[in-house]
Amino acid sequence: MPSCREQAAQVRSLIPAEVELVAISKFHPAQKVQQAYEAGLRHFGESRANEFVAKAQELPHDIVWHFIGHLQTNKVRQILPHVSVIQSVDSLKLLKLIDAEAVRINRRIDVLLQVHVAREETKFGFSPEEIRELITPELIATLKGANIIGVMAMASNVDDNAVISRDFDEARRVFEELKAGVMAEKPDFRELSMGMSHDWPIAVEHGSTMVRIGTAIFGEREY
Numbered sequence: 001m002p003s004c005r006e007q008a009a010q011v012r013s014l015i016p017a018e019v020e021l022v023a024i025s026k027f028h029p030a031q032k033v034q035q036a037y038e039a040g041l042r043h044f045g046e047s048r049a050n051e052f053v054a055k056a057q058e059l060p061h062d063i064v065w066h067f068i069g070h071l072q073t074n075k076v077r078q079i080l081p082h083v084s085v086i087q088s089v090d091s092l093k094l095l096k097l098i099d100a101e102a103v104r105i106n107r108r109i110d111v112l113l114q115v116h117v118a119r120e121e122t123k124f125g126f127s128p129e130e131i132r133e134l135i136t137p138e139l140i141a142t143l144k145g146a147n148i149i150g151v152m153a154m155a156s157n158v159d160d161n162a163v164i165s166r167d168f169d170e171a172r173r174v175f176e177e178l179k180a181g182v183m184a185e186k187p188d189f190r191e192l193s194m195g196m197s198h199d200w201p202i203a204v205e206h207g208s209t210m211v212r213i214g215t216a217i218f219g220e221r222e223y
Ligand SMILES: *Cc1c(COP(=O)(O)O)cnc(C)c1O
Pocket: 024, 026, 047, 068, 069, 154, 195, 196, 197, 198, 212, 213, 214, 215, 216
């Protein structure tokens, strides 16, 4: 069994240098995160508030922590001092709360809008139509603590590459529309986060700037 340090270095070497690698460490012990850190990785992602905060407190403070799971509004205050990027903003209510809370603690938090493009019902996120309707210039002008840097999406959980490609294309279309539209004056808006252990090469082909990889680095999760 290779250590996570070797796996992390291996995965990093496969992904194009200009694509950010976020190592998804949910359900894995801090010790494994430390191994991947020693391979040079600095961006890590977690999906549960309590687990995330415990790891953030224990692990090196130059880790850039991403939150990638569905975030309940009552957990925002708990995670905000430790998180750098919240990738899973899936409602206006959550966006506004992150904004207000960030202002309150005098931080600026990078966020991605999660867009639902998969065929499954269960995935969270804005639909492409909701993005068009809700992400307005007026809304963006009100944000002081939440800095929208891009879009996050997950493809359908299927083996059919054509379906996965179609999902990633749809996410890219939403990203490009925002970039040319309401976010045109915002140079920070440049991240298209898509691709996981099994589908990241397809995601990169379709314009991903940031992949989120767990299993290929840390092994199978034990829930
Ligand atoms: C768990 C998770 C990942 C990582 O998935 P792997 O298949 O283990 O690479 C990526 N993105 C999100 C949103 C996740 O919840």
